[in-house]
Amino acid sequence: MVRSTLIVRASDALPLAASVDDEQTEQTLQEHKQQAKLIFRRITPHSEPKCSIESGRYTLHYLLADNVVYLTIADQSYPRKFAFSYLEELEKEFSLSYGPKVESVRKPYAFVGFDTFMSKTARLYRDTRAASASRGSNLDKLNDELQDVTRIMTKNIEELLQRGDSLDRMSHLSTSLRTESEKYRRAARNVNVQAMIRQYAPVGAVALILIVLLWWRFS
DSSP, X not given: OEEEEEEEETTTOOEEEEOOOOHHHHHHTHHHHHHHHHHHHHOOTTBOSEEEEEETTEEEEEEEETTXXXXXXXETTSOHHHHHHHHHHHHXXXXXXXXXXXXXXXXXXXXXXXXXXXXXXXXXXXXXXXXHHHHTHHHHTHHXXXXXXXXXXXXXXXXXXXXXXXXXXXXXXXXXXXXXXXXXXXXXXXXXXXHHHHHHHHHHHHHHHHHHHHHHHHO
């Protein structure tokens, strides 16, 4: 389930809009909203445009587009495809309504009126069944139409805030390259070993036969 949503300007973490949450949600998500603020400060122009950050019972999903960060806090069990589909809907409407004004605003929550659209959209995405019903036949093709969520970077909140892991796409790319490089080295080693076996196996077999013959002859 989508629990809460925040929209900020990426360049300075200025809050632009936020969902209106009830008192219980505010208390439950107090720590996670503080984590969201820390995440906003870590985001740079080079950050991954889409990322899921796991934190206990919840996951913080963000979408970065045109210097705006759209972040939602959802249950850990809530499918990432729905979370990012929800964020993409917000991004499209927000960009259409306020895009040209984002760089010029100075006060926090200048677009507080966007909450109406957020609340309506969040209700449609309240759970997977409601989301499926609201999107109708479009969601029947969700696997084909939405991005491959396995390509979206996933972080753990402790790794990000305590160990200082980066959200930059180059860091993510470097990690992927190291992984692929290690796979290549292992494959190359296996190929070399197999080549040596093919090259020296006949010689070893002949040598073994000669040793057996000599031992049989002189024994």
